Amino acid sequence: METLLIIDDDVGLLENLQMHFEEILQDDTPRYNVVTATSAAMGLKAAQESMPSVVILDMMLPDRSGLEIIEEMKTLCGDARIILVTAHHDMETTIRAMKAGAFDYIHKPFPDPAALDLVVERALEYRQLSRRAASVNVENAAARLGDIVGTSPLMQQLVKEIGKVTSSHATVLINGESGTGKELFARVIHNYSYDEAKPFIGINCSAIVDTLLESELFGHEKGSFTGATSTKQGKFELAEDGTVFLDEIGDMSLMLQAKLLRVLQEREFERVGGVKRIKLRARVIAATHRTLSEEVATGRFREDLYQRLKVITLQIPPLRERREDIPLLVHHLLERINEKVHKRVLRVPPEVLEHLTRLPWRGNVRELENVLTRAVVLAPGEVLLGGDLPALEPSPLLPESGRTQASPGPLFTAPPVDDASQIPTLEEAERVLIQRAMAVTKGHKGKTCQILGISRPTLERKLQKYALSQPTTSSLGGQG
Numbered sequence: 001m002e003t004l005l006i007i008d009d010d011v012g013l014l015e016n017l018q019m020h021f022e023e024i025l026q027d028d029t030p031r032y033n034v035v036t037a038t039s040a041a042m043g044l045k046a047a048q049e050s051m052p053s054v055v056i057l058d059m060m061l062p063d064r065s066g067l068e069i070i071e072e073m074k075t076l077c078g079d080a081r082i083i084l085v086t087a088h089h090d091m092e093t094t095i096r097a098m099k100a101g102a103f104d105y106i107h108k109p110f111p112d113p114a115a116l117d118l119v120v121e122r123a124l125e126y127r128q129l130s131r132r133a134a135s136v137n138v139e140n141a142a143a144r145l146g147d148i149v150g151t152s153p154l155m156q157q158l159v160k161e162i163g164k165v166t167s168s169h170a171t172v173l174i175n176g177e178s179g180t181g182k183e184l185f186a187r188v189i190h191n192y193s194y195d196e197a198k199p200f201i202g203i204n205c206s207a208i209v210d211t212l213l214e215s216e217l218f219g220h221e222k223g224s225f226t227g228a229t230s231t232k233q234g235k236f237e238l239a240e241d242g243t244v245f246l247d248e249i250g251d252m253s254l255m256l257q258a259k260l261l262r263v264l265q266e267r268e269f270e271r272v273g274g275v276k277r278i279k280l281r282a283r284v285i286a287a288t289h290r291t292l293s294e295e296v297a298t299g300r301f302r303e304d305l306y307q308r309l310k311v312i313t314l315q316i317p318p319l320r321e322r323r324e325d326i327p328l329l330v331h332h333l334l335e336r337i338n339e340k341v342h343k344r345v346l347r348v349p350p351e352v353l354e355h356l357t358r359l360p361w362r363g364n365v366r367e368l369e370n371v372l373t374r375a376v377v378l379a380p381g382e383v384l385l386g387g388d389l390p391a392l393e394p395s396p397l398l399p400e401s402g403r404t405q406a407s408p409g410p411l412f413t414a415p416p417v418d419d420a421s422q423i424p425t426l427e428e429a430e431r432v433l434i435q436r437a438m439a440v441t442k443g444h445k446g447k448t449c450q451i452l453g454i455s456r457p458t459l460e461r462k463l464q465k466y467a468l469s470q471p472t473t474s475s476l477g478g479q480g
């Protein structure tokens with residue numbers, strides 16, 4: 001039975017929670033073994049003695065703050081997941097706590113019992129996952145949950161989704177701009193899906209000509225075409241009962257899409273030039289930077305294959321939509337880069353970090369990695385200098401906007417400084433910007449997202465919010 005440690009100085013609340021979590025199940029056993037403590041000191045002692053799986057830790061304790069003891073708690077009972085209880089208004093401490101290694105947080109007053117149960121169950125599930133992964137000798141030791149850096153709500157949500165995805169071996173579609181971490185996510189899903197090491201076989205569908213891609217995927221028999229001097233196994237065979245990662249699936253030809261669909265439906269395939277039916281045992285994870293619904297609309301992607309792939313979709317947000325993750329990422333990437341180039345550039349002055357959080361990052365984490373690599377290589381000492389970083393772009397709202405190519409003219413001319421009534425509200429400005437971008441792209445949502453630097457779901461939300469779903473001029477094609 002899992003042990004829960006609850007630390008709170010409100011004795012009445014402790015009793016209620018204990019009763020709730022010790023509820024007797026049908027087989028006459030309590031749901032959890034609950035241990036309680038009313039101070040930080042008692043909590044740490046109880047942690048050491050009971051080795052809990054989950055700790056529910058109140059932030060405001062009589063002797064010390066919950067935040068202070070997270071670190072100690074983690075040293076005492078290694079993989080216990082810590083759920084922090086904070087006051088509603090205390091977002092800053094909450095963020096600090098998450099950075100210090102808390103697994104999740106809940107606000108007081110407590111949510112309803114079902115929501116509370118869910119948080120605890122999720123914590124247990126994740127603990128289980130990381131335990132399993134720790135005992136697995138996987139092909140790519142680097143791809144662990146901990147390698148996905150980011151504490152933004154968007155990233156946290158995604159990491160939670162991984163938990164669900166690893167419990168089945170269903171096909172997964174990973175969607176996201178170039179450099180957002182699609183392959184990293186695929187590897188993490190793979191590594192957490194199996195108890196033992198299995199092959200992870202990746203192939204980039206956009207980099208190879210059609211006929212070659214076919215034989216790469218399915219293999220070929222000796223003599224099946226000029227140059228086929230021996231029989232060769234394809235990726236689907238080589239992956240055995242592991243994972244085939246089909247990168248840039250949106251670029252696959254219609255002919256191969258049809259073949260792939262058949263393989264996914266029948267779970268069987270033949271080598272090129274062969275007749276023997278080979279069982280597909282591997283799981284397929286596909287990724288693309290394209291919006292497949294748009295590709296379907298324009299006839300470049302098969303609707304039926306899309307329907308089959310999209311059942312489980314992970315949407316990786318672009319870096320500019322989770323800028324709060326940039327400082328953590330910078331430090332994570334610097335460690336990696338230093339190791340690679342044998343340097344020790346570890347200090348990032350606040351103004352340089354601030355600059356890094358404001359760049360547009362159209363190439364996402366990969367671009368950040370490249371920019372940092374260059375800066376590390378050029379740094380004369382241990383400090384990362386700002387001089388080697390790309391310059392900030394001018395604001396799109398100003399007349400001298402660097403994006404004039406995409407926009408027909410300035411959206412708002414700077415008002416005289418003393419005429420505040422001329423300044424639009426942020427919402428008005430946003431509405432006009434979106435309307436303009438939609439007009440410029442003739443209603444193509446993918447291109448609109450690119451210009452505005454937002455993801456597709458964000459655009460959809462805003463179109464709805466501002467009632468802009470309908471084309472605003474007759475020339476809008478609406479193909480997005």
Ligand SMILES: Nc1ncnc2c1ncn2[C@@H]1O[C@H](COP(=O)(O)OP(=O)(O)OP(=O)(O)O)[C@@H](O)[C@H]1O
Nearest residue numbers: 147148149150177178179180181182183184365366
């Ligand atoms: N959340 C993250 N935390 C840490 N590193 C990340 C994260 N996301 C991406 N990276 C790193 O950024 C680089 C690019 O990631 P990856 O190759 O997975 O992106 P991708 O979306 O598959 O790119 P492409 O579409 O261009 O193939 C890798 O070095 C990866 O480890």
